[in-house]
Amino acid sequence: MDQNVESYPVHGVCPHDCYDTCGLELTVSGNRVVKIQGDHNHPVTRGFACLKVNRYLQRLSHEDRILFPLRRQGPKGSGLFIRSSWDEAMADIGFRLGQIVRKFGGEAILPYSYSGNMGVLSEASMDRRFFHRIGASRLARTICSASADAALKWVYGSRIGPDPEMIPQTRRIVLWGSNPVATNLHEIPLLDQAVAGGAKVIVIDPVKTETAARYGTYIAVNPGSDAMLAMGIGRYWLRESLFDADFVADYGSGLEQYRQAVEPWTLSRTEQATGLTQSVIENLAHELIRVPPLLIRTGYGVQRHRYGAQAIWAISALSILSGSYRHSGGGHLLGNGDAFPINWKVLTRPDLLQGTPREINMLQLGRALSPDLNPPVKALIVYNANPAATAPDQSAVLEGLSREDLLTVVHEQMMTDTARYADWVLPAAMFPEILDLHLSYWHRYIQLNHKAVEAQGEAVSNTEFFRRLAKAVGYGGEGWAKDSDETLVRQALQTSSPWLEGISWESLQRNPVQKVNISPQFRPFIDFNIPLHALRLEPLPIADSQKVKENPVNFHSEGVGFRLLTPSRKNTIKSSFGNITSLLAHEAEPTVYMHVQDMSSLHLKDGDEVLLSNTQGSARFIVQASERVSAGLLLSYAVRWNRDKDGVNVNQLTSQELSDYGGGSTFYDAWVRVEACRREEPS
Numbered sequence: 001m002d003q004n005v006e007s008y009p010v011h012g013v014c015p016h017d018c019y020d021t022c023g024l025e026l027t028v029s030g031n032r033v034v035k036i037q038g039d040h041n042h043p044v045t046r047g048f049a050c051l052k053v054n055r056y057l058q059r060l061s062h063e064d065r066i067l068f069p070l071r072r073q074g075p076k077g078s079g080l081f082i083r084s085s086w087d088e089a090m091a092d093i094g095f096r097l098g099q100i101v102r103k104f105g106g107e108a109i110l111p112y113s114y115s116g117n118m119g120v121l122s123e124a125s126m127d128r129r130f131f132h133r134i135g136a137s138r139l140a141r142t143i144c145s146a147s148a149d150a151a152l153k154w155v156y157g158s159r160i161g162p163d164p165e166m167i168p169q170t171r172r173i174v175l176w177g178s179n180p181v182a183t184n185l186h187e188i189p190l191l192d193q194a195v196a197g198g199a200k201v202i203v204i205d206p207v208k209t210e211t212a213a214r215y216g217t218y219i220a221v222n223p224g225s226d227a228m229l230a231m232g233i234g235r236y237w238l239r240e241s242l243f244d245a246d247f248v249a250d251y252g253s254g255l256e257q258y259r260q261a262v263e264p265w266t267l268s269r270t271e272q273a274t275g276l277t278q279s280v281i282e283n284l285a286h287e288l289i290r291v292p293p294l295l296i297r298t299g300y301g302v303q304r305h306r307y308g309a310q311a312i313w314a315i316s317a318l319s320i321l322s323g324s325y326r327h328s329g330g331g332h333l334l335g336n337g338d339a340f341p342i343n344w345k346v347l348t349r350p351d352l353l354q355g356t357p358r359e360i361n362m363l364q365l366g367r368a369l370s371p372d373l374n375p376p377v378k379a380l381i382v383y384n385a386n387p388a389a390t391a392p393d394q395s396a397v398l399e400g401l402s403r404e405d406l407l408t409v410v411h412e413q414m415m416t417d418t419a420r421y422a423d424w425v426l427p428a429a430m431f432p433e434i435l436d437l438h439l440s441y442w443h444r445y446i447q448l449n450h451k452a453v454e455a456q457g458e459a460v461s462n463t464e465f466f467r468r469l470a471k472a473v474g475y476g477g478e479g480w481a482k483d484s485d486e487t488l489v490r491q492a493l494q495t496s497s498p499w500l501e502g503i504s505w506e507s508l509q510r511n512p513v514q515k516v517n518i519s520p521q522f523r524p525f526i527d528f529n530i531p532l533h534a535l536r537l538e539p540l541p542i543a544d545s546q547k548v549k550e551n552p553v554n555f556h557s558e559g560v561g562f563r564l565l566t567p568s569r570k571n572t573i574k575s576s577f578g579n580i581t582s583l584l585a586h587e588a589e590p591t592v593y594m595h596v597q598d599m600s601s602l603h604l605k606d607g608d609e610v611l612l613s614n615t616q617g618s619a620r621f622i623v624q625a626s627e628r629v630s631a632g633l634l635l636s637y638a639v640r641w642n643r644d645k646d647g648v649n650v651n652q653l654t655s656q657e658l659s660d661y662g663g664g665s666t667f668y669d670a671w672v673r674v675e676a677c678r679r680e681e682p683s
Ligand SMILES: Nc1nc2c(c(=O)[nH]1)N[C@H]1C(S)=C(S)[C@@H](COP(=O)(O)OP(=O)(O)OC[C@H]3O[C@@H](n4cnc5c(=O)[nH]c(N)nc54)[C@H](O)[C@@H]3O)O[C@H]1N2
Pocket: 017, 018, 019, 144, 176, 177, 178, 179, 180, 182, 183, 184, 204, 205, 206, 207, 209, 221, 222, 223, 224, 225, 226, 298, 299, 300, 301, 302, 304, 305, 565, 567, 568, 569, 570, 571, 572, 573, 574, 638, 668
């Protein structure tokens, strides 16, 4: 650091898709960020960031970083580009979008985005206004949590759970398909505090995760059988009169329909479906209600399955039947996104929409890019996402992205697998270079991310990118396209909700980390004055054909013996950080983990190369024996960059099939065949 240049702190917020939404302390010197660490004043961040963000300076100045507009030179996917200018890019894109709208209508334009940057402005503001105004196809943003969101809405009416800062006050904690050591690091100190106070933590997961190893009590459930397990427990409680009948009478509805739905799930049937013995199931049923408060902490892994929404419904029912909401800190925690009633309407302006353009489920991007669609998608605008690596049924996605007649525009920070297929790649700013407002889907702090430095090269924020696009297609003079980032933050906070009272642009300047006005002691729903009988036990409104079956026919399982799970990796966030090699030091090549018994029956040893395949596609991996998985199960952490091996990754093996309800994913319903790859013997 130059001794003569003064350095000073700036408050930032980690924008990545992570439960923790950490407050960060940036040290700035000159126009450079020289240090990033966890905010010591943020009660949940507690002064530490994860390893990924401790290495962030490597990401800020990475060689893959895109600094200037790039125009395609070579064939799609080749990654060959030539430097251009914003003027040239906007003139060409504006002209071509205009042509497409005239010839095929607005629906021929498809946005594709998710949570690459979770800031309110970056995720959903100017972009939505732009697509509403141009009449683009609407994207159903389902890739992560759609089944859970729909099920939570059905059962509780909203996505709100207990305040995680109350975890230390609970006594029974079930981590149900949740691996916080990897995905929710700042939950660990809270869980440890609870354990120190006498709480017991039970982990239900087909994978013996780092979290399972840490807390001891581990239940290895069959993948995709959580709905059956939860129904089996519910039935047991009803028969043994172990449930909280008074609570259900006051707050629940649909007990009779629930009783009918769970009736088939006897202990012996539940045993068959879940792979757990009857005594394990019975014990679990008693453990859950023995010592309140009970917290069920469900992760999203549970719902990336064919019966994903029913799993969330059935687990939610246990939180109601047990009366867990009677106790502060108790209840079901999956998301707290609805604890922030900001003004989404004014940010996203649905009123700019004329008519109702078709909706396309992002999980079916492969199908959406088929030239046979009517009208076909002629322009794809990607930001905050990397679908070439992260979307299911990758062969179909890559085939679509290869279409010569498709205009693909990618606004990115890095030369990702998706950017390589673009006609135009436009440089995106990183969080220290922009202003944004942040919520969390787990804790209850709202935060301001200050702009700390000028953007590198010609990178711009998402909001600025869409302002420029608006201008390029002739909307530049319209009021919605002129709002500055500060105006957008102020608009977001224009709400009469008491939960956000006192939180304003001005107050955030003084204190960039503020908790919403919901007392942590408040018990969800009961202290929110919900009407009586508002918590729904009745099953989801789905067709019989979608309902949980005893012996489900699994997708694409014919003749292929292994089940493949691809949950989150500790040192990356989906594909983000996948190019920071120091973070992947433990996994030099894409790897699949296998039970030692399967290794020996297939005559495999550590480090061998295997081909995994099914009707969707195939990909090669290094195989490693692991005690984390049981026989028949394979584990590969999501997701490596395609460029790391053969231009493809594990999403060759996942499908576009949707879950039972809410249009969610079935990423973890993958079945594969395993073959050893033949090695060229050195001569
Ligand atoms: N370090 C890190 N943090 C992340 C991410 C990341 O990639 N890396 N991703 C972010 C994103 S996008 C999200 S959505 C969240 C996701 O984080 P989580 O909500 O934790 O979800 P997953 O990682 O999908 O899966 C969690 C656990 O569910 C288990 N699981 C899989 N199938 C089943 C099943 O059928 N039953 C049960 N009981 N368990 C099952 C998996 O083995 C895994 O241990 O994390 C965010 N945070």
